[in-house]
Amino acid sequence: MRITSPSAACLVVAVVAGACSRSTPAPLIPASTTMVTAWQVPQDPTKDTTLTDPKLADQIRLGYRIFTNTPKEAPQFTGGQVACNNCHLNAGQRERSLPLVAIAGMFPEYNNRAARLISLPDRVVDCFLRSENATSPHGTNVIPATESLPTTSSKEVLAVSAYITWLSRGAAVGTNPTWRGQNTIAKEQLIPVDQLDRANGEAIYMDRCTSCHGADGQGVQVGDKKAGPLWGPESWNDGAGAARVYTLAGIIRYAMPYLNPNSLTDEEAQQVAAFITSKPRPRYPFKDRDYVGSKVPVDAVYYRD
Ligand code: HEC
Numbered sequence: 001m002r003i004t005s006p007s008a009a010c011l012v013v014a015v016v017a018g019a020c021s022r023s024t025p026a027p028l029i030p031a032s033t034t035m036v037t038a039w040q041v042p043q044d045p046t047k048d049t050t051l052t053d054p055k056l057a058d059q060i061r062l063g064y065r066i067f068t069n070t071p072k073e074a075p076q077f078t079g080g081q082v083a084c085n086n087c088h089l090n091a092g093q094r095e096r097s098l099p100l101v102a103i104a105g106m107f108p109e110y111n112n113r114a115a116r117l118i119s120l121p122d123r124v125v126d127c128f129l130r131s132e133n134a135t136s137p138h139g140t141n142v143i144p145a146t147e148s149l150p151t152t153s154s155k156e157v158l159a160v161s162a163y164i165t166w167l168s169r170g171a172a173v174g175t176n177p178t179w180r181g182q183n184t185i186a187k188e189q190l191i192p193v194d195q196l197d198r199a200n201g202e203a204i205y206m207d208r209c210t211s212c213h214g215a216d217g218q219g220v221q222v223g224d225k226k227a228g229p230l231w232g233p234e235s236w237n238d239g240a241g242a243a244r245v246y247t248l249a250g251i252i253r254y255a256m257p258y259l260n261p262n263s264l265t266d267e268e269a270q271q272v273a274a275f276i277t278s279k280p281r282p283r284y285p286f287k288d289r290d291y292v293g294s295k296v297p298v299d300a301v302y303y304r305d
């Protein structure tokens with residue numbers, strides 16, 4: 001499945017980038033940062049003058065707008081108040097915040113939840129369905145007809161895929177960038193889900209998170225930034241990666257608290273994640289189609305009933 005020859009790699013990325021001039025992608029925003037850098041985007045397609053094909057440029061720029069403001073730019077596929085950018089900070093360009101730079105060449109890739117090889121647009125569809133809760137647009141809790149759900153040929157999905165592929169121009173195909181997969185708690189530090197002290201998680205949440213996320217978890221305005229809802233009807237649904245205890249703990253451990261990430265211990269991050277995933281959130285209606293033929297992961301707590 002991997003394309004290893006450099007010329008082939010160049011070809012693949014050139015399809016979207018329109019050129020293959022750069023050998024290394026631009027640097028990521030460091031994990032530890034200030035609110036001042038919240039809007040910094042090292043690779044900004046609205047400022048890239050080498051994007052000469054107007055149709056392609058428009059698609060990439062639309063993808064960028066959707067990524068950074070999903071509820072407004074793709075309302076029919078968004079069930080709440082969460083943008084892609086809420087979890088993939090700085091438009092997917094911050095270290096240790098699930099960065100998406102130079103990852104396009106890793107697809108297609110085997111996905112355990114889907115139990116098959118998935119393409120980048122497949123992955124983006126899943127993000128819309130789950131993290132963006134497209135299965136209940138505008139929080140209606142009415143499952144839309146199949147034809148109004150996002151697919152790999154939806155304009156929005158193609159645009160976001162184009163933006164993510166553009167973030168990979170010049171990157172090697174089939175080679176994991178060093179910053180990929182860094183939002184994970186080391187295996188030996190994982191605590192069995194049922195033994196996690198949720199009450200302590202709540203106490204840490206009240207102490208370290210409410211200044212920006214609010215006691216009700218719905219987010220408070222801090223300057224021109226507002227954190228997204230961590231639970232409730234406006235949040236991601238219970239089929240999302242971030243609804244899994246260890247996956248969420250991996251985000252929190254290295255991306256939060258926003259101004260001093262990496263300040264909670266592995267145990268504290270898991271406790272906070274256990275607290276957040278004990279809260280109600282929208283239901284993903286197709287959970288029975290996930291993990292077919294394999295065991296549901298132990299931290300997928302919303303799959304238990
Ligand atoms: C609630 C948090 C959250 C939101 C919102 C979110 N994602 Fe993600 N995303 C994740 C997590 C967590 C992962 C890591 C894999 C997983 O799901 O377990 C991920 C993985 C990905 C990947 C795969 C990265 C890789 O290295 O393989 C892509 C691509 C992606 N997201 C795109 C998007 C797009 C596009 C949107 C908006 C439509 C979005 N995400 C919204 C949390 C989120």
Ligand code: HEC
Pocket residue numbers: 038082085086087089090204205208209210211212213222225226227228229230251252256257258259264272
């Ligand atoms: C100084 C403010 C601040 C603090 C403190 C903070 N966060 Fe955040 N958090 C944010 C902002 C702002 C975002 C959205 C980032 C964006 O959209 O660019 C965010 C995003 C998140 C996300 C991604 C989904 C969402 O709802 O936006 C999670 C999960 C999260 N924070 C958890 C936590 C936890 C847990 C703590 C406490 C340990 C914490 N945060 C502390 C500001 C903060």
